[in-house]
Every structure is written in structure tokens, then in C-alpha cells.
Amino acid sequence: MTKLSNTALAVDRLRHLVFTGALAAGSDHLEGELAAQLGLSRTPVREALLVLESQGLVEVRPRKGVRITPVSPKDMAEIYDVLTELESLAARRAAEAGYDDAALEILAETIDAMDRALREDDRHAWAKADDQFHTELVRLGQNARIEAIVQLMADQVRRARLVTLYMRPAPVQSNDDHRQVLRAIASGAPDKAAMLHRAHREAAKATLISLLETHHLNHL
Amino acid sequence: MTKLSNTALAVDRLRHLVFTGALAAGSDHLEGELAAQLGLSRTPVREALLVLESQGLVEVRPRKGVRITPVSPKDMAEIYDVLTELESLAARRAAEAGYDDAALEILAETIDAMDRALREDDRHAWAKADDQFHTELVRLGQNARIEAIVQLMADQVRRARLVTLYMRPAPVQSNDDHRQVLRAIASGAPDKAAMLHRAHREAAKATLISLLETHHLNHL
DNA sequence: GTATCGATTAATGTATACATTAATCTGAGA
């Protein structure tokens, strides 16, 4: 196991604190306090905060502390729009690439895992498998920039899901959507794959936004 | 004029050095040397390099110096694919927004500037106005994340244009494309605006890639 | 009572000294 630099370590641990909600959205924190909390000097913590800022997770506001960036319903709409466009292109490119069943094995497995999670009513396992489907789909699209951007956007969605995961009925439709997208890719139908995936993301966007608005969740 | 921090200053100056080619693509540089060159200590330079790394302009490679990230034709294809998707959505959203002529004034002006530049055969002025069109288009799309991502991708394109700007015939078609996109937005035709802009970007991608390949420009 | 100017202070910004590390060099032994 190769040793991490303290900066990399600080990035990991701060990300974890944000994603678990230990550092709440909208809250402010001083560099010195965060450094003390992590048992490091300010230098690696400052560097970590710059990285997290470029990932959109915090805002460094001189003399006011770093703020954990809150995400509003409008932000979520923006994020889903980006995901919709870029993942749909990835689905198209994956279908164009002519992958055989072996190459699509991982994608198929994520759908199986989602089915299993749904049967056992394990939402966390479902969310994890759902993430893996989207990650693998984008990987198959063979565009490193799309992979990186989608990863950033997915991070933000994950923060919202902390709150919403248990609020809605079992996401049966998603599993079905994924299966259809996989079929379109396997059969080499780019337009169909793109269109199906677009519909999948647009439906997810509508569901999430209305959930956030209904529950008055204005900053996650 | 509000004073910049040395970190922000280092970001600006290093970006400038990269965009002018003073720091060549693929070249390696030590933190200490860059700091000396800028007349700063290593601390703000290190911080600036982290920012530039998140922008995809450099890669920090411990003990080997920071490398100015080279951009290959494959990279350019990736970049254009991202631009195509996100800008086309922006064009669609701009058309949906129902802007009046006053709100579209800036966009129209950039096209006039492109026409003028073309008449005077001033390629730099043309490129600048072209950038402004795309920036303004995306602004009208009202998605801050798309604005940020497009800005990053456009930065990379700018590096390639350093080399290619004078290699090809006068870009007459672009001005016409822009005018058509503007018309579609002004007349509130989202599908048409998106489709026209997509075609515009796809044509630009094809032109650039073939130019790079013809001239064997494998890392810019 | 209020507004403004200045002192105070608490935070970030910066330089620097030092620790750590991985690449290179060197020399002894096979």
C-alpha cells in the first residue's frame, strides 16, 4: 500500500466528512480548525481545500472560513442537465463501439446487483450499484473528459441522495431503464441507446426536483 | 483595482505563459524554477499549480517537475464532443428562454465583429469574437456549470488555435452558422437552435482534426 | 445618539527552514 501525501489524505478525509454530512452544507470552517481536527498543519489542509474548491465541494472565502457549498434544487437541475447530455453521448459512443457481451459483462452485473438490492430492499446497495452502472457506462464511452466531469457531477448528486434515498418509493423503473440501455448498446443501436438514456436521466431529474420541492429541501 | 493574492497572480501569469507557448506543451519545470521566474516563493506557486492542474493545463509529477499537459488530436476530439453537447443544450435553453432583441444584442455584436475581422483578414480579432460568441451563447443558456465546463474546454482549444489559426482558409462558414443559430434563438425555436449549433460544432471538429492530422500535430 | 477614524485582533497569505523521499551514483563482490 503506497503511502499517501498528507494533502491527498486531507482531500480524502474532508470529502468523506462532506459526503457523510459531518461537515454540513452551508456551514463555515476555519483552516486552522480543520487542520487541528485532522491532526495536520495548515499547509496540506490549504492545498486540499484548493482541490475541493475545484471540485465544487467548498468555497474558500477569505476571512470568513471555507463554506461547504450548498446545493439548491436549481443546482440539481443544472447538474442533471449536464449528466443527461454527457452520459447520453457516452451511451451513443458505447453502442457505436461494437462491444461484445464479455466487454459489457460489468455493466450487466451492475443491473443484477440493482435487482438484488431491490428485492432485499437495501437502498444503499441499490444506490451503489446505480453509481457503478453510470460510471461503467461512461467508461465504455471512451472519453476521459466526460468521465471526469460526470464524476464531479455525480459527487454532488450523492450529497442530495443522502437525504432523499429513503423518501421515495422503490426505484423499480430505473432498473428497467438500465436494462433497455444495455440492450441498445449490445445490439449496436447508437440513436436508441442515447435516446433511452436521455429519457432515463430526464425522468430521474423530474423525480428528484419534485421531491426536493415538495419537502422544501432548498440547500443540501 | 483590488489587489490580487500572489497565488492568483501566479495562476494568471502561468496561464499566460502556457497560452502564449512560452511554456511549451510537454515541457517539464521545477517548482523552484517557476517560483524564481515569477519572483515568488514556492508556496503560492505550488498553490497555483494545483489550480492549473484542476483546469487540466499541467500535471504535477512528483520529482519529475510539472509537465505542461500536451493535447493530442484524440484529446481535441474529446474536447469538441463535450463542447458540442453542452453548447447545443445551451442554445436550446437560450431559445426556450424567449429573449428579446435587446437581450440578444451582445450575441449579435459578436457576429458583426467576426464579419469585420474577416473583411480585414484579422484572424486574431476573428478568434476573439468567435470566443465571445460561444461564451455569450452559453451565458444565455443559464447553467453555471455548463459555463464553467465550456470555459475549461475552450481554454484547451485556444492552445491548439495558437498553431492552427493561420493554417486554414478564411472561416467564412462559421459566421454564417452563428447567424443562423442567433436567428433560431431569436425566433424561439429550441430544436432548430440546438440542431444548428450541433452541426456547427461537428463541422469545426472535423476541420480541426483533419488539419491536425494532415500536419502531424500530435501534441500541442 | 451617531458617524467616523483609528487601534486591535483574528484570520488568511507568504516565506522559509526543515523533513522526507525517490532517483541517481558509487563501489564492492560475483
Place this chain on the structure above:
DNA sequence: TCTCAGATTAATGTATACATTAATCGATAC
């Protein structure tokens, strides 16, 4: 001659001391 262990070294990584700055508090003048 080749290999490998250890020393050397040149770079980055980290802590810390100090400089700078903007917010706050308070005193004074109106």
C-alpha cells in the same frame, strides 16, 4: 562486466514563523 546495496543528492512535502489584511470594537467629535 554486471548487479545490487548503500550513500548521496536533488527534488517535493510539511511545519512553522511571520506579514498582511479586513473585520470588529471603541473612542472621540459632531
